[in-house]
Amino acid sequence: MRIIKPGFIIEDEINGIEVLKKIERAGRTCYKSEAKITEDSCREFVKKIIASGHHSVLEHEKVTVRVVCDRSTSHQGVRHRIATFSQESQRFCNYSKEGFGNEITFVQPDFDLEEDDIDLLRAIEAHYFKKIAQGKKPQQARYFLPNGTKTEFVVSMNLRSWxxxxxxxxxxxxxxQIQALAKGLLAEFRRLIPVIFDDITPEEPTL
Ligand SMILES: Cc1cc2nc3c(=O)[nH]c(=O)nc-3n(C[C@H](O)[C@H](O)[C@H](O)COP(=O)(O)OP(=O)(O)OC[C@H]3O[C@@H](n4cnc5c(N)ncnc54)[C@H](O)[C@@H]3O)c2cc1C
Incomplete structure (x- = not known):
């Protein structure tokens, strides 16, 4: 059994200014104002597009992210319909195989696991392996896996959806947990792409 931290990787190489320029080229088509394009006009143009609510123009660019998290976090992520997902399948992945280190991986929650929690996870792992050894398929043995089981998914969304x-x-x-993921991603998106996410400022928790 293994317990790992959640995380993400942005899979694209992003040139933020090029992203803004592409959106500007598309957006200016609406107003036939391409003649106003200069080396640095894209920032102001995209800012105005966002302020005016003309957000469909942001759909011309997408970003792909790989997320490692637990199944409860991924279940919330995949509810976002204007997106494309490819997720590790518990039907096809047999965690008793060598490719998975002959063990089940769980994700560290945002609280400390105690000894009896670890005992429970070990017992679940043992039960999963027992069922596989008895001839059950991974899609049947997964019935016993908890929300804390590690999963991995790749998600692509356009910038409006992000x-x-x-x-x-x-x-x-x-x-x-999804809040922590979203805040980490937002900080990274803001570092890589100017303007587009600047007006999204997470409030501090009030509770
Ligand atoms: C704080 C919080 C609590 C939640 N609690 C629950 C819960 O208890 N139970 C639960 O089931 N879910 C819950 N959810 C999930 C939530 O209901 C949404 O499924 C999820 O947040 C995806 O949002 P979305 O539909 O706006 O996004 P997307 O699916 O990405 O859609 C984006 C936008 O496209 C439009 N759109 C998409 N599909 C349609 C459609 N069929 N018809 C019309 N417009 C459409 C809408 O404007 C939508 O906002 C919760 C979400 C949050 C943030």
Missing amino acids: RHFFELRTSPKADS
Whole structure:
């Protein structure tokens, strides 16, 4: 049994200014104002597009992210429909195999696990392996796996959808683990892409 920390990797190489320039080129088509494009006009143009609510223009660019988290966090993530997901399958992955280190991986929650918690996870792992040894398929043995089981998914969303995801999931109303993921991602997106996420400022928790 292994317990790991959650995390993410942005899979694209992002040139933030090029992202803004592409959105500007698309957006200016609406107003036929391409003649106003200069070396640094994209920042101001995209800022105005966002302020005016003309957010469909942001859909011309997408970002792909790989997330490692527990199954309860991933279950919330995959509710976002304007997105594409590819997720580790508990139907096809047999955790008793060598490729998985002959063990089940769980994700560290945002509280300390105590000795009896670890005992329970060990017992679940032993039960899963017993069922596999008895001839059950991974899709049957997974019935016994808890929400804390590690999963991995790749998600691609356009920038409008990412804005929506951040607005919902960085809120103090969101579950603490997806909130931590969303806040980490938002900080990284803001570092890589100017302007587009600047107006999304997560509130501090009030409780
Ligand atoms: C704090 C919080 C608590 C939550 N609690 C629960 C819960 O208890 N139970 C639960 O089941 N879910 C819960 N959710 C999940 C929530 O209901 C949404 O499924 C999830 O946040 C995805 O949001 P979305 O539908 O806006 O995003 P997306 O699916 O990405 O959709 C983006 C936008 O596209 C539009 N859209 C998409 N599909 C349609 C459609 N069919 N018709 C019309 N417009 C559409 C909407 O404007 C939508 O906001 C919770 C979410 C949050 C943030």
